Ligand SMILES: Nc1ncnc2c1ncn2[C@@H]1O[C@H](COP(=O)(O)OP(=O)(O)OP(=O)(O)O)[C@@H](O)[C@H]1O
């Protein structure tokens with residue numbers, strides 16, 4: 751069964767909407783195979799977000815991502831990598847459609863509640879990174 755790495759970001763936990771987001775994932779028919787809360791470090795974020803590490807907004811992303819615990823999850827289901835990206839909605843808040851998680855909960859691009867792997871290959875890398 752295909753797997754993906756999903757992470758509920760600190761704002762999701764601070765706002766108390768983690769349960770609602772997990773319900774949406776389960777309602778779709780995907781299975782939460784593993785879950786744990788962890789505190790991220792700047793070191794692991796430089797690895798995880800290497801593709802944006804040179805962007806001017808990266809320090810802001812790090813500050814936000816270490817501001818509280820995240821909920822790291824392995825989610826399973828058919829075509830779950832693509833399916834979760836659709837449930838999550840677009841990266842930019844103004845492009846995230848209503849009905850998606852970001853479209854319904856996020857009002858800015860940096861604090862966008864949820865991370866999901868963007869390819870099957872990256873899903874396995876990210877699962878190994880956070881569930882060693
Ligand atoms: N223009 C931007 N301004 C502020 N923050 C941004 C911007 N672009 C991306 N980010 C932040 O960096 C994260 C990683 O960017 P990426 O391009 O990988 O988007 P994504 O794949 O939709 O998000 P994620 O990897 O968290 O699932 C985004 O989720 C967001 O928190």
Ligand SMILES: [Mg+2]
Nearest residue numbers: 865866867868
């Ligand atoms: Mg990404």
